[in-house]
Amino acid sequence: MNERIEYWVKIPIGPIHPALEEPEKFIITLDGERIINVDVKLGYNLRGLEWIAMRRNWIQVLYLAERICGICSFSHNHTYARAVEEMAGIEVPERAEYIRVIVGELERIHSHLLNLGVVAHSIGYDTVLHLSWLAREKVMDILEDIGGNRVNYAGNMIGGVRRDITEKHKRAILDMIYYYRQEIMPKIEEIFLYDPTVEARLRDSGVIPKRIAIEYSAQGPTARGSGIKKDVRYNEKLGVYPDLGVKPVTPKEFTGVIKGDVFDRMVVRVGELWQSMEIIERALDQMPEGKIKAFPKDNMILFKLKKAEGEGIGRYEAPRGETIHYVRAEPGRDGPAKWKMREPTFPNLFAVARALVGEQLADVPVAIASIDPCLSCTDRVAVIDAETGRKRILTEVDLLKESIKKTKEINPNIKAKPEKIGIGRCIL
Amino acid sequence: MNILYATLGLIALYLYVSFASLLWEGLDRKLVARMQRRVGPPLLQPFYDFLKLMSKESIIPKHANKFYELAPVLALAVSIALLAYTPMGFAPLFATKGDVIVFIYLLTLIGFIRVLGAISSGSPYAQIGAQREMIILVSREIPMMLGLFTILWRLSHLGVEKPFSLATFYQRNIWELGTPLAFIGTFILLFVFLAWLASEIEVGFFDIPEAETEVAEGPMAEYSGRHLALFELSNALKMFVSASLVVAIFFPWGISAYVGLSGTPALIVDVLFHTLKVFIVLFISMSIFRAITGRLRITQAVQIFWLRLLPAAIIGSLILAIDLLGVIV
Numbered sequence: 001m002n003e004r005i006e007y008w009v010k011i012p013i014g015p016i017h018p019a020l021e022e023p024e025k026f027i028i029t030l031d032g033e034r035i036i037n038v039d040v041k042l043g044y045n046l047r048g049l050e051w052i053a054m055r056r057n058w059i060q061v062l063y064l065a066e067r068i069c070g071i072c073s074f075s076h077n078h079t080y081a082r083a084v085e086e087m088a089g090i091e092v093p094e095r096a097e098y099i100r101v102i103v104g105e106l107e108r109i110h111s112h113l114l115n116l117g118v119v120a121h122s123i124g125y126d127t128v129l130h131l132s133w134l135a136r137e138k139v140m141d142i143l144e145d146i147g148g149n150r151v152n153y154a155g156n157m158i159g160g161v162r163r164d165i166t167e168k169h170k171r172a173i174l175d176m177i178y179y180y181r182q183e184i185m186p187k188i189e190e191i192f193l194y195d196p197t198v199e200a201r202l203r204d205s206g207v208i209p210k211r212i213a214i215e216y217s218a219q220g221p222t223a224r225g226s227g228i229k230k231d232v233r234y235n236e237k238l239g240v241y242p243d244l245g246v247k248p249v250t251p252k253e254f255t256g257v258i259k260g261d262v263f264d265r266m267v268v269r270v271g272e273l274w275q276s277m278e279i280i281e282r283a284l285d286q287m288p289e290g291k292i293k294a295f296p297k298d299n300m301i302l303f304k305l306k307k308a309e310g311e312g313i314g315r316y317e318a319p320r321g322e323t324i325h326y327v328r329a330e331p332g333r334d335g336p337a338k339w340k341m342r343e344p345t346f347p348n349l350f351a352v353a354r355a356l357v358g359e360q361l362a363d364v365p366v367a368i369a370s371i372d373p374c375l376s377c378t379d380r381v382a383v384i385d386a387e388t389g390r391k392r393i394l395t396e397v398d399l400l401k402e403s404i405k406k407t408k409e410i411n412p413n414i415k416a417k418p419e420k421i422g423i424g425r426c427i428l
Numbered sequence: 429m430n431i432l433y434a435t436l437g438l439i440a441l442y443l444y445v446s447f448a449s450l451l452w453e454g455l456d457r458k459l460v461a462r463m464q465r466r467v468g469p470p471l472l473q474p475f476y477d478f479l480k481l482m483s484k485e486s487i488i489p490k491h492a493n494k495f496y497e498l499a500p501v502l503a504l505a506v507s508i509a510l511l512a513y514t515p516m517g518f519a520p521l522f523a524t525k526g527d528v529i530v531f532i533y534l535l536t537l538i539g540f541i542r543v544l545g546a547i548s549s550g551s552p553y554a555q556i557g558a559q560r561e562m563i564i565l566v567s568r569e570i571p572m573m574l575g576l577f578t579i580l581w582r583l584s585h586l587g588v589e590k591p592f593s594l595a596t597f598y599q600r601n602i603w604e605l606g607t608p609l610a611f612i613g614t615f616i617l618l619f620v621f622l623a624w625l626a627s628e629i630e631v632g633f634f635d636i637p638e639a640e641t642e643v644a645e646g647p648m649a650e651y652s653g654r655h656l657a658l659f660e661l662s663n664a665l666k667m668f669v670s671a672s673l674v675v676a677i678f679f680p681w682g683i684s685a686y687v688g689l690s691g692t693p694a695l696i697v698d699v700l701f702h703t704l705k706v707f708i709v710l711f712i713s714m715s716i717f718r719a720i721t722g723r724l725r726i727t728q729a730v731q732i733f734w735l736r737l738l739p740a741a742i743i744g745s746l747i748l749a750i751d752l753l754g755v756i757v
Contacts, residue, residue: 011552011643019641030556033726122641124632125722130464197633197722361556362725365641 008036011361015044019122019365024373026353026364033360038353050339057334058084058305059298062156065325068341070151071114074107075318076325076341077156083325084158084336087312088305090294096160097239098287102173103146103155104316105276105283109180110139111319112269112276115372116188119266122365123201128191135184138176145169158301159294170284177277185273192266193254202263206367208355209260216351219344220321221268222371224250226260232317244282249275262363262370307331320344320372345373434512437521441511448703449664450474455707456715463719474664478657486653491550499545500651500658503538507665510534514669515594515676517702518695523595528580531594531673532573535628538666539565542659546647557646560726561637564627567733568634571741572624575617578745579677582610585752597676605751613747614678620741621674623732625713628670629663632717633724633732671706671713679705 014025023044029037049068053061065080066073078100085092113136120128140150146169147153155161165173191198208218213226223230231248233241249271251257251264258264295301314325321344328338348371356367453474461468470476488496512522513531520527543561546554577592583600584591602614627634638646651659683701684694724732 009552009555011556018644032559033556120722123722124635124639124641127464127719128722130466134465197724200724200728201722360725360727362636362639362642362723 013364013368014041020368020373021118022373024349026368028356028361028364030361033362035356035359035361035364038356040349040353042349053336053339055335057302058158058336059302061335061339062158063154065341066152066154068343071111072107072318072320072323073152074103074155075316075323077154078104079314079316079318079323079325079341080327080339081156081158082314082316083312083327084305084314085312086314087310087327087329088158088308090159090301090304092160092239092294093291094240094288095164095290096292096294098283099161099163099165099292100156101240101244101283102165102280102287103143103153103161105280106139106143106146106173108276108319109273110136110143111372112273113139115319115369116192116266116269118372119202119262119366119369120191120198122369123198125197128198131187131191132184135180135188138179142169142172142176145172157293157298158305160292162293164292165284165287173280173284177281180273180277185270188270188273192270198266199263201362201366202266202370203261204259205262205359205363206352206355206370207259207261208351210258212354213260213351216354217347218321218351219347220317220319221265221272222321222344222348222351224248225258225265225268227252227258230322232315232322236315238316240283243286244279246275246279262366265370302334305329306334318344321348345371349373434521438508438512441516441521442508444699445511445516445665445668446661448706449668450478450661452668452707452710453664456710456718459711459715460719463715474660478660481652481657481660482654484653486651486655489549489551489650492650493548495544495548496650497655499541499548500655500662503541503545503662504658504665506534506537506541507662507669510538510669511665513594514672515597515680516672517682517698518598520594523590523593525590526592527594528576528592532569532576535666535670536565536569538662542647545651545659546649549650551650553643553645553649554647556643557637557639557649560639560643561647563726564634564636564729564733567730568624568627571620571733571737574738574741574745575620576673576677578741578748579614579617582748582752594676597680598682601680602677607751609747609751613744613751616740616744616747618678620737620744621677622709622713623737625670625674625709626717627729627733629667629710629714631714632721634729635718635723636726636729639723667710667714668706671709672702674709674713675702675705679709 009030011028011030012025013028014020015023025041025044027039027041028035029039049064053064056064062077062080065077068076084090113132117129117132117136120126120132143153144150146163146165147155148163155163208216208222208226210226210228212218213223213228218226218228219230227250229248229250231246232238233246234248249268251259251267251271254267254271255264295304308329309331311326311328314327316323323344324342326338326340327336330337349368352367352371356364359367451471451474454469454471457473458468458471510531513520513527513534539561543558543565546558546561579602580592580596582605583596583602586600586605588596588599590596602610605611605614626632630636630638637643638648643649648656648659682698684690684697687697689697
């Protein structure tokens, strides 16, 4: 009787699960409570953005880029604008660069506060969730003041920004920073650096060692939490960031050790909150007067870009990590011939899936939340029969047929003939 | 004992405790919401939830066996049976010799039935939740039983009618021992009991079997409609009963003797006062605990029980025993 009986359970976390905000699927094989395998399935979120972009003009794509993700909406159109500027050789006024820095850092504050809350929620510590999301309201109000919206504030334009930061905004931002420094940051630091529950749950869970982080090309706070000094703002000398003294934040400055676990990633986020506030203060100080757009009118940009030819790559350190946008222009086209973006979540997700093997089931939600996942991928619908396990892929035509059938069922008197939209037609 | 009196008393208790425990759930949600700077749901939200769930369709998984439907009914039946043995400001309805054993067994049986129902549902989440529930069940009972039996044994030396019965708590009071050692020992045991209560009703650190973000409500993952409503009610009853045990051991004072009442009015006043004490104990062990802590891993929770609470219970019991032997005065 030396045969070992193994009792494995496969648990699907996702596509719809209370721990996840977005559709993604982790099939977790468990031996008791210990994870022995993690299988990541992506692609529940078909939007076909790149395809839509090829049918829009350069400026309209800005708004599309913003809608890749609600949380880092400024980062994406900032990166896209940088890519286009590099391709066409457009000079951005200095004041515009400073405004980009300020709004980008405000966005970083709101994204990090959101993620600190989400991580606290995934360990069942809802009080922290409510604290940090309450604090987040303040920075959202400022963003609304500047951009007009709480989310998707449409601030960027190719060759500059659309809205200026006035004296009134400046005072409001300084007030906000004072409030955060006095009221919120001491509490956040106490919770995420010294609270016993948080330490018990976050320490030594989801450990991504430095070697694995490099192998899987982890980005953003995930990489910095593992001790890699990697920050596009610093490494690439992006825009006016070198004048503002930006440096990659590692947990070593706060706790003295680097383990690469969830705790370290949270410490990096707390450190970046401090850093962002400093950067905003310096940027408000040094901001020169001048114009905020390279071109006074939008159609001038379109005219210039219609003749442009070549490729451009934009890079920016979004709150979650490095975003890269690639654009290619063909002369005579209104919009991009090719637009491709890479999100930081993609490499981080596989790094964290690798790190979860050997840990406990309880670490899954918190480790996944700690990389701040944000998904924007493409897939087709697959219908699987639960009884036989047979798979059938539905194309657009099938879905349309089903939809017509259903409509006829509901209302048999309908006369109009639905037409196929999609491939080959513009849906603008 | 008059069978009519017992039946009517049980029904009245059932109705009263259902109301009180659901009311407490509403209060708890409101209080925790205020602690978290939220507005929170209306006070009567648990009642609305219960009524809504009762009117909803109950979906039964294809692979579930018969026990899936039976478990909620059994759990509620056990909770009601438990009420007959619960001290609520007066000696329990079915007070006999050694009813403590019945009480503990029935309390554990509710958890056991939850586990059986979860396993019969065939969902992997429920399976993991059931495993966790079993692990935490065997860990939490031992410190509690040790403390409970020590106190009963200590009280029986003071001369009570029925030693090892829950009515003992109303004849003698653990605080009336009076010596400093007894105070220290009782305080340690009170701490053990508050931690046990938190794990019995699964809040804060010990919200592990039903962890919402990990296993999607664990044992309750597949339950819906009427079946879920029955489970919710039986959980609410269990919460009240477990808190009643803590109140009966550590805070058994009545109020009727001071106001000078007797007969039925005294009974009612005592029950209301008992409910107030239960609410206060639950406020400490449930609302505050839920607001200031997160969930632990299952290994850490088991470590807390075996490496912290069990030694604490042993030390508390030893101090009480030393106090009785009179080695140190």
